[in-house]
Amino acid sequence: MNRYLSRNCRRLLINFHNLPKACDRGQKNGADRVHSSQASKSSHDFNNFGWRYCPRTSFGQQQVVNALRIGDREKASKLLLNIGHANGSLSADDFAYILEYCAQTPDPLFVMETWEVMKDKTVGMNKRSCRFIVQALSKGGYLKEALNLLTSLRENDHVNAVLPMFNILLTGCGNKKSLEDADYCMELMESQLVGKSEITYCELLKLAVMQENLSAVHEIWKDCSRYYSPSIITLRKFVRSFTKLGDLESAYNVLQLMMALVRQENASVTISATGRYRSSRLDIPIPLTNHSSGVRYWLDTESALNTLYEGSSTKADKGLKEVCMDISSGGYRLPYNITGNLKSERTAENQPDLSDASNFLFTETLGSGFINSLERVKPDERTKFSNEKMKRVSEMASPPAMNFLRWSFNDMLHACVWSNKFQLAEQLFLQMHNLGVEPSKHTYDGFVKAVINGKGVAYGMKVIKSMEKKNIEPYDDTLAALSVGHSKNLELDMAEALLERISGDLPKYIRPFNALLAACDVMDEPERAVRVLAKMKRLNINSNIRTYELMFSLFGTVNVPYEKGNMLSHADVVKRIKTIEMDMMMNGMRHSYRSMQNLIRALGAEGMIQEMLGYLNVAENMFWQTDPYQKSDMYNIVLDALVKAKESHKAIEVFKNMRSCGLPANVATYNIMIECCSILTCFKSACALVSLMLRDGFCPQLLTYTALIKVLLANENFEGALHLLDQCRSEGIHPDIQLFNIILREAFFKGRIDIVEPVIEGILREKIQPDPSTLWYTFSAYVECGFHNTAMEALQVLSMRMISEENILHEKRIAYEDLVHNEDPNAELEIIEIFKESQEFIATALLNLRWCAITGCSISWSPEESLWAKRLSSSYGASKGPT
Structure with a gap:
């Protein structure tokens, strides 16, 4: 059996060298295209058609092809029959020109018609004709017919199916995603012992990736590396497959093997006349044996896959170990793992040594200090290179080989984006630099997207600036990713500026626009959102449902949050909502749950109660199958709007309807309804709701206590409110400034200075910074009671407390004093401008202190030395105030 297989391989080699001479150079190119199964030319591309001027091509064949070119199929059929009726014996060469044209177009229907004529005239088939027919049928999607032809050749004494035909058919199976036909094709290959080649x-790799079967890819790698020293083209395809399926470690290892090939000057790649990359070495088929029959593994059951994956662990030939190691079962493991850290030792015992070139790559190239935590691998003494031999790969490799390296690096970099491995991306980028592989736009695109996730958009912008220095214009995708990052950071100016640089009109760029619209919503900048939508329209970027969700949130209100709605604003809101909904209908989109939620929230905020309840009924009908907990969130929005609008009876009605429908209430629901009791001034109902809340398994939270205190304050029960505040703290719930402000507000309205002072002392003891509302209620309470000097002193002390003590005691104090005592008439504008971004409380405090200084008060930067502060501390310190 072994002798037969060897003889078969020799016969294939002899046939390869004794191929019939082509009539011209174009004929040879055509055969190359079919053999590589990579031909994909348009039916209108006739300049590369190889058989036009072959002397053996009859005038009749040219007429048939010309008729097919102009689309006159009826005339072509008649001319084909004329060839069949010609006098004399016919051969396959009399139809070869037509068959080749049908293979390149492809035209499977006419090739079958030609095939029928050949069978009617008993024309003997040759390998070239069969190959053209298989190519036309496979590329045209007629896989069953192609399989039938290859099956019939098994009984043909003159023509046998050869490996290139099966490779062409496998390509067609991959294009049609037909695993069943691919399975049958592999069975046919095994039965006819045609062997396997790198192609x-x-x-097979394409089919495994199509099925997202990582185990199958590993099995293909082991089977391929068992017999082959894979070419750089094949290695590049394995890198791409591993990255697509998320196995970055295996992809990284194969990438190192690619660099070892280039380093050894074994990556011989040429470009054919058709512009295709080809390995310059012979692709000698490997015969199929029982040992390698597991090539159809990806079509078996999962248990069979596991058996194959765990069971086949054949070692490669010694001559192949230097270049192609088995990365999936006991092979060499690189000293670098995919997180960029060094491994202290190899992962398996008795692992073979790599060649000098690959050792140099693994130890010298990667260990150049891109990440400080990386340590240098100490190479073996016999693998050290002299300085003269440490040449960059770019000085040794051919341009096609460098292209394959660059493409594989690009695949790895883009895989680092979704796997969030920015350290590996940095390591790869440095490795490219050390090897002399020039990064392309695609390289920078993957690198920028990867480092944005780990180091932020500022780092990504530095990379963009370095690109611009090299006159490399970034992809629109790169700019879009940076724009999304700036939008997430609420840096709207930068995000919008980057969007202005996008020139494409593809729908995928809707994401950065939506991200900017979301940032406009957060920052309450509807005017900027209008500009963003106008740019989308100029670029013909259609809105998706996320865009409409944001539009309802951005433009669903007019006056809110600045003032209450009125008749004019209500009319404007109705007009806006109708415009947005009309645009949705024109684009064939229906409301999503979130868009309806945002719409209901906008109507409630604007105070349009009837319209809000109407849309609630619409939402109930549209989303009756929605998760009940999502429905509860929508009801909470309605309840909150009703309570804020003082529509307590409608809120109770909606709450009862919610309970009758079996919708689950959550903590937010109970908090809203307890606050509703403040409108009814009924603390008994609030306690009943708390009992119901506890029965449902929910514990009172800070908002629960806030709502209960509101009910007590509505009944002017300040003592009860302070007692409830003490109970809140005793249960381990830390109150916030909003809770204290609620008590201060009611105390100010009622003129209760005896309540204001202990609350202020409680804020100090809880180490909570006051906010502008705290200052306003305290100052106004003293003013309303006629204590003007105390009011100024309290304003000064609380303003000091708004500025953190750390800032006052250190170097910023001098700068603050200069701003407070500055005699420039524009000093107030300067204060606002300095702190407008994120420290507006400091601006408020400095303006208050400046006002105190203008009125003649002496400014003390030690607030606790104030007589007012000392009095509060002594008066309420013993009893611990309201805390």
């Missing part, structure tokens, strides 16, 4: 493995 076969590449086609």
